[in-house]
Amino acid sequence: MPNEQPMTSASAPAANPILIEDTRGGMIESRHRAAVAVVDAGGAMVGAWGDVERPVYGRSALKPLQALPLIETGAADHYGLGAAEIALACASHSGEARHVELVTQWLARIGCTADDLECGSHLPFHEASVEALILSGRKPDARYNNCSGKHAGFLTTSRHLGEATGGYIRYEHPVQQRILGVFEQLTGLRLGDAPRGIDGCGIPVIGIPLGHTAMAMARLADPDDHLPPARATAAKRVLAAMASEPFLVAGSGRFCTKVMEIAGARVVLKTGAEGVYTAALPTLGLGVALKVDDGAGRAAEAAMGRILRRLKLLTADEERALADELTPPVQNRVGRETGRVRVADDSPI
Numbered sequence: 552m553p554n555e556q557p558m559t560s561a562s563a564p565a566a567n568p569i570l571i572e573d574t575r576g577g578m579i580e581s582r583h584r585a586a587v588a589v590v591d592a593g594g595a596m597v598g599a600w601g602d603v604e605r606p607v608y609g610r611s612a613l614k615p616l617q618a619l620p621l622i623e624t625g626a627a628d629h630y631g632l633g634a635a636e637i638a639l640a641c642a643s644h645s646g647e648a649r650h651v652e653l654v655t656q657w658l659a660r661i662g663c664t665a666d667d668l669e670c671g672s673h674l675p676f677h678e679a680s681v682e683a684l685i686l687s688g689r690k691p692d693a694r695y696n697n698c699s700g701k702h703a704g705f706l707t708t709s710r711h712l713g714e715a716t717g718g719y720i721r722y723e724h725p726v727q728q729r730i731l732g733v734f735e736q737l738t739g740l741r742l743g744d745a746p747r748g749i750d751g752c753g754i755p756v757i758g759i760p761l762g763h764t765a766m767a768m769a770r771l772a773d774p775d776d777h778l779p780p781a782r783a784t785a786a787k788r789v790l791a792a793m794a795s796e797p798f799l800v801a802g803s804g805r806f807c808t809k810v811m812e813i814a815g816a817r818v819v820l821k822t823g824a825e826g827v828y829t830a831a832l833p834t835l836g837l838g839v840a841l842k843v844d845d846g847a848g849r850a851a852e853a854a855m856g857r858i859l860r861r862l863k864l865l866t867a868d869e870e871r872a873l874a875d876e877l878t879p880p881v882q883n884r885v886g887r888e889t890g891r892v893r894v895a896d897d898s899p900i
Contacts, residue, residue, distance in 0.1 A: 567601035570857075570898045571843070571850040573881060575890040583850035585826070587841040587858060587900060590765035592773040594739065597837060598861075599762065600899050606746050606758030607842045611643045612823030613764070614701055615771060615789050615831070616737060620729040621704040622785035626711035630660055637789060638796035639700030643822055645802025646675025646695040648683075653799070654694045657703045661710045668693035669720045670702045670752040677802055698752035700799075705754075720753040727755055734759065736778070737767035751824060761840045764829065768838025772819075772831040790819050790831055806852040809876050810859070813869050818859060826851045835862060849879055853892045857900050 567584040574580060586601030596603075618640040621627050627637060636657055644650040658664055672691045674681050684691060693699055702719075705726045709716045712725070719726045735742050738759055746758030759767075771790055774783035793800050797811035800821070807820035819831045826843030828851045839858055843850045856877035859865055870877065881890035894900065 567844055568899050569895050570600065570900055571847075571853045571892060572895040573849070573890060573892050575881060580890065581847075582895065583826075583847055583854075584844040585841055585850065585854050586761055586844075587839070587854060588761040588765040589837055589839050589858065589862070590762055590769050591837055592766065592769040592777045594766050596762060598858075603761040603765075603840075605760060607761055607764070607827065607840075608746075608748060608750075608756040608758055608825070609764050609829070609840070610750060610756060610823035610825060610827050611698065611701075612821045612827045612829040612840070613734075613767075614641045614643070614698075615793065615819070615821055615829075616733050616767060617641075617701060617730050618704055618789050619733050619782060619785045620726075621708055622788055623781055624708050624711055624729075626708045629711050630707055632657070632707070634792040634795050635799060636700070636703075637792035638799040640704035641789060641793055641821065642700045642800045643697045644700060644799065645677040645680065645805065646691065646697065647677045647680050647802050650700070650799065650802065651694050654699045654703055657700075658694075658706070661703075661707050663703075663706050663710070663716070665692045665694045667706055667716055668696070668699055668702045669718075670696040670698045672696055696752060702752065720755075722747070722755045731755075731757070733782075734767070736782070737770045738763040739766065761842060764840035765838040768829050768831045768840060769836060770838070772833045772838055773836035790833060791816070793819050793821075806855075806876050810856075810873060813872055814859075814865060818864055820855065822848065822851070824848075828852070828855045830855060830859070832862065832864065835864070837862070849892045852876070853879065853894065854900070857894045857898075861900060 567586045569582045570585045571583040572579045588603040589598035672693045705719045748756045750756045770777045771786045774786040794816035797808045801808040817834050821829050825846035828841050830839040879892045880888045883889050
């Protein structure tokens with residue numbers, strides 16, 4: 552693939568536009584600035600709001616890209632992984648029973664345990680699952696980490712290729728170097744000198760402009776003319792797995808799960824920490840990447856919902872079914888609605 556140059560757009564504004572606002576009663580209580588890029592697989596900018604050239608850490612919103620080597624290396628087929636495991640490799644799951652059970656079974660299949668996961672542990676995102684743990688007197692181990700499926704995928708690839716499994720989270724490890732190569736091909740950038748940090752689960756994070764992140768998602772959505780055959784096949788398999796197993800990608804009541812349950816394979820979504828969200832849109836051949844400046848996940852969901860409506864990806868019936876996801880209610884401790892998270896009145900999107 553030829554070395555590609557960064558995409559250019561109109562000069563960026565001094566500050567990203569206010570796209571989303573939170574109301575309480577009759578007053579706007581909070582406002583959220585954000586940037587959004589909608590790009591096709593060839594790199595053409597279909598829509599851009601805010602500074603889409605500033606490097607952003609994609610965080611967990613890039614997990615579908617990180618899952619490609621699991622398939623390309625033959626590791627997934629060698630260990631008999633199906634759509635469920637591949638979806639879980641792309642997941643930021645809620646730590647519900649099905650998530651943890653599947654990770655446990657997967658690790659056993661490759662001869663590993665929770666002790667081999669280097670992602671650390673935390674309580675489930677799912678409140679009932681937290682209560683169940685407390686009542687059982689158990690503490691969560693690394694299987695409950697929302698990234699445990701991704702890490703199981705890393706271990707699987709290392710096992711298949713005969714690599715050391717210890718230290719697979721390090722930038723220099725072959726697992727992470729393969730992922731860096733995936734990022735470079737799909738974004739069209741050389742990333743050796745890009746900003747770099749450490750994610751919450753311990754793996755490297757790479758600063759990539761939103762426009763190029765959106766192009767990478769578009770190449771997942773429309774891979775045939777833009778990726779080598781093996782990688783194009785892997786891309787299709789990743790998106791098909793996510794679309795067929797939306798619960799495993801997130802969990803009960805989660806935005807990306809609920810939208811994919813309703814919209815099916817037309818909309819494949821992935822959330823990331825600090826207000827990042829991506830989408831691969833196969834029917835349009837487009838990718839979307841957005842970042843909310845203040846890191847508010849609720850604002851990122853509302854912004855993504857607005858983009859899906861703008862692109863006419865949801866029918867009127869689907870919009871009604873997803874009303875509380877597209878414009879989420881703000882509730883107090885007794886469940887009473889006190890406001891809404893909504894697109895700002897003067898939002899350019």
